[in-house]
Amino acid sequence: MSAGDSYTESQVIMSTVKIVTPFVLTYGLFITFHGADAPGGGFQGGAVIGVVVLMLAFAFGIEPTREWLDNRVVTGLIAGGVLAFGAIGLASMLLGGAFLQYELLPIHHPSRYGIEGIEILGIAAIVSGTVIGLFFATAAGFTADAFAPSDERIETQRDDRPRTGRTEGEE
Amino acid sequence: MTPLEVALIAFVLVTALATALFRDVLSAIIVFGAYSLGMAIIYTVLLAPDVAMTEAAISAGVTTILLLLTIAKTVRPSTDALFESVNVPAVLTVGAFALVFGAAVLPAIPAIGAESAPVWSNPEVTQYYLENTYAETGVQNTVAAVLAAYRGFDTFGEAVVVFGAAVAVLLVLDREVFA
Numbered sequence: 001m002s003a004g005d006s007y008t009e010s011q012v013i014m015s016t017v018k019i020v021t022p023f024v025l026t027y028g029l030f031i032t033f034h035g036a037d038a039p040g041g042g043f044q045g046g047a048v049i050g051v052v053v054l055m056l057a058f059a060f061g062i063e064p065t066r067e068w069l070d071n072r073v074v075t076g077l078i079a080g081g082v083l084a085f086g087a088i089g090l091a092s093m094l095l096g097g098a099f100l101q102y103e104l105l106p107i108h109h110p111s112r113y114g115i116e117g118i119e120i121l122g123i124a125a126i127v128s129g130t131v132i133g134l135f136f137a138t139a140a141g142f143t144a145d146a147f148a149p150s151d152e153r154i155e156t157q158r159d160d161r162p163r164t165g166r167t168e169g170e171e
Numbered sequence: 172m173t174p175l176e177v178a179l180i181a182f183v184l185v186t187a188l189a190t191a192l193f194r195d196v197l198s199a200i201i202v203f204g205a206y207s208l209g210m211a212i213i214y215t216v217l218l219a220p221d222v223a224m225t226e227a228a229i230s231a232g233v234t235t236i237l238l239l240l241t242i243a244k245t246v247r248p249s250t251d252a253l254f255e256s257v258n259v260p261a262v263l264t265v266g267a268f269a270l271v272f273g274a275a276v277l278p279a280i281p282a283i284g285a286e287s288a289p290v291w292s293n294p295e296v297t298q299y300y301l302e303n304t305y306a307e308t309g310v311q312n313t314v315a316a317v318l319a320a321y322r323g324f325d326t327f328g329e330a331v332v333v334f335g336a337a338v339a340v341l342l343v344l345d346r347e348v349f350a
Contacts, residue, residue, distance in 0.1 A: 133350075
């Protein structure tokens with residue numbers, strides 16, 4: 001929670017991020033959506049899209065960005081990506097084929113859009129969500145009060161039995 | 172080797188050495204970012220743009236930001252010394268590894284683009300993907316086709332690993348929310 005301490009408002013960084021961010025976001029979306037026919041794909045594009053939020057947090061402060069960004073968005077990206085990937089894979093199994101056997105999907109160009117589907121809805125969502133989530137989780141760090149109750153318990157048990165108390169306290 | 176490749180390899184070696192030797196953590200993180208950028212350009216020169224993009228985005232970008240965030244949240248020991256004091260046994264051990272690698276392993280690796288390289292000497296494998304990817308999957312990027320179609324189940328496993336990493340960070344930090 002003390003990550004805001006290290007924040008210094010800088011006109012140079014804020015202006016740079018304001019100008020650069022739209023292009024970075026566009027480039028990330030381009031890599032993601034064009035990955036099937038050009039270098040790139042969901043992983044690289046998702047990372048670039050995630051970095052957009054990191055740049056905003058760097059320029060305008062981590063706590064304001066954290067308040068602006070809903071936790072449900074980050075969790076939804078990460079968990080929803082895994083679910084979308086799994087759902088596309090399982091859909092072909094429900095239609096009587098193997099996992100991710102795209103040609104069974106009842107859509108136009110099934111293989112092509114199946115690949116696009118897992119790259120965009122699956123991998124890009126998971127990676128961008130994880131990059132954003134790791135950043136905010138690291139920024140929050142772990143605070144002493146979050147660990148205080150268990151620390152006290154370990155301390156008490158170690159006093160009772162000096163040699164084995166710590167191990168049991170951690171269990 | 173072209174002059175560009177020589178310059179890039181020299182740049183990467185110098186920045187890697189600087190990362191190991193700088194006493195100040197902030198300087199080490201900055202040269203580490205430069206090292207990753209050099210590696211990304213090397214991958215581009217070696218015609219591996221997919222790898223280069225990953226290196227640039229994850230290693231030069233995200234990792235640098237996460238490391239900067241870490242030193243912002245921890246104590247940065249102030250020091251007058253520019254370089255780390257050299258640990259002689261460690262340097263000897265690493266030097267021995269580098270010597271074995273340079274003398275024994277490196278000459279055994281086929282030259283870039285050599286016909287004896289496994290990627291060309293097994294044309295039935297490599298050429299199969301290059302020739303049939305578009306017809307079978309409808310995408311032109313063979314890397315994407317192998318990733319998402321031919322080895323799609325492996326990629327699902329990797330995606331779940333990334334998901335697991337996010338969950339593990341929450342568990343370690345004893346948090347219930349990301350943002």
